[in-house]
Amino acid sequence: MKCVGDNSFYPLHLKFDPAKKEYAMMTDYSVFSVYFITETSKTAQLTINSIVSDKNTNGPYYLKFGKNSFNVTAGQITGKKKQTYSIFIHRLPTGPVPTIFIDADKEIPDDPKILACMNTYTNYMWGSGEPGNSLLCGGYKIGIEIRGNSSQINDQNLKIPKGQYSVKLLDKKNNDVDARILGMPLDSEWVLYGPYTDKTLIRNFLAYELAREIGMYAPRTIFAELYLDQTKDSITTNDYFGLFLMIERIKPSPYKVNIHTMNPYTDTLPGLEGGYIFKKDKPDEDMLVFSAYSKTEWMLVYPKPKKATPVQVKWITKYVYKFEEALFQKNFDPVNGYAKYLDVSKFIDLMILNMLSKNADSYIFSTYYYKDKFGKIVAGPPWDYDLAWGNINYYNCYDPKGWWVPYRLFPSKLLDDPSFVKAVIARWFELRKTVLNWKNIALIIDNISIYLDEAQKRNFQKWQILGTYVWPNPKPLPITYDEEIMKIKEWILTRLIWIDENIKNIGNLPPENLKK
Secondary structure, eight states: OOOOBTTBOOOEEEEEETTTTEEEEOSSSSSOEEOEEOTTOGGGGGOSSEEEOSSOOOSOEEEEEOTTSSEEEEEETTSSOEEEEEEEOOOOOOSSOOEEEEEOSSOOOSSSOEEEEEEEESSOOTTSSOOOGGGGTTOEEEEEEEOSOHHHHHOTTTOOSSOEEEEEEEOTTSOBOOBOOTTOOSBSEEEEEOOSSOTTSOHHHHHHHHHHHHTOOOOOEEEEEEEEEOSSSOOOGGGEEEEEEEEEOOOBOTTSBOOOOOOTTOOSTTGGGOOEEEEEOSOOTTSEEEEOTTOOEEEEEESOTTTOOHHHHHHHHHHHHHHHHHHTSSSOOTTTSGGGTBOHHHHHHHHHHHHHHTOTTTTTSSEEEEEOTTOOEEEOOOOOOTTOTTOOSSTTTTSSSSOOOOTTSHHHHHTTOHHHHHHHHHHHHHHHTTTTOHHHHHHHHHHHHHHTHHHHHHHHHHSOOTTSOOTTOOSSOOSSHHHHHHHHHHHHHHHHHHHHHHGGGGGGOOHHHHOO
16 A cells, blocks of 8 residues: 655555445555645646645555545554545546547437437547448437527527537337446436537536535536537538537436436325425426425426326425425524425535536526435535636626625525524535645646547637637636636636635625625
8 A cells, every 4th residue: 555755646546345335445456546635746636536635744654444434544554643634536537538429310409309320439549530320330329409498599699509419318119228328327318518608618527526526416427529410421520529528317316316206106195205306497388387485486307297296296386385484484493494394404515516616507597406205305416517617707707706696596595594604604614624625626627627638629629719709708718728727727716715715704695795
């Protein structure tokens, strides 16, 4: 076993034991490498997985991992010195960026899905010749459509040429079929998201990675370069469509939103208690909308609108009504108040992610919640952070200083509760020592931008938008990819420091500051 000492950098190999719920030593190189980061470790930025430490250390070392925790006690072999660290397993990709080929034969519509063929490659050799249709033989049969509701598709500000697509795997009879795509868990549906407004290409990836380290479920992702043919011709290099992020869909699953499933026959208690997934988002005519005490319009995601029964809709509406009614009372009852219905600690975690990223869509659009049987309302999973991290030129969300909590929605009401504010402040400074340590965030950004280096060059050859305005990019506009990465890093570091200095006042904000 070796760890970092002085300017040397050595990997420590660990394996997770599901039975004991702890990590153990490994002697091979088949799983994650875990590292100490110190001030003297100059190669830390090139590593993928890390144990973050603010103190320099000297080896040799032993490690003892606590059960059900990410704390590890590290000390010298002599046992004279011990120090507790936090461990982070950054599941960042290595090797070449995968390639996806989709042959659709015709232009992909908004709705309904059309049939197409998809193939994936983890080691496609660029410059080896035209891809050709032969690559697609034996690929996946898919249904594909442009992703987004009607208002997004028709809004010229939101309509981007790179696009986003919903992909569903199909069998010979056009029924859904599950498969493992590019190492993702077994599933049949994904989103192909093409970063365009976000010229760093990583804003969603960064938000989901930090969310997982904080302790939330966040959709798994994998970067891939896309060839997209929408004609009857063979696929050629002219069909290169840029760098995309393949993202899991938010749905019930032991590996995703881990809630009980429901069916049309679930119409009595305790089955009616869940699970449910609902969200606050832009109007969508295909969604089932319900409102409760605050008149906020919630959209039911699961059970699916066409499968949810009136009894189920009535039950979740009543539960949300009770939550909002308890929250909007003059006094906060610690027993029968909002905490009876809301998982407060998990909401605080999502609030901190939104607070740090200053996501303008927070709590207004793309904001998910779920409720399981016997459980409370849980905030999450996080979704859609391409306009976060300073990538917006309205409100004041381009500025790393200042607050953004939409007024009149229940998150702003929570900030009226002194006990809630106290918990937010405590959790913030707890996470600042670990997940939200600047070294940890910078390491994620540096590693993923290095991984994407060759792919981003091809992406911006296809989409020549660096240095040009794409709605709603704030000025000044970086003219290179490296400058885009530097800009987001500077923005995040400034915001971390500003929140450290101002979070003590977050419970004393008048309405006009909550909106800004």
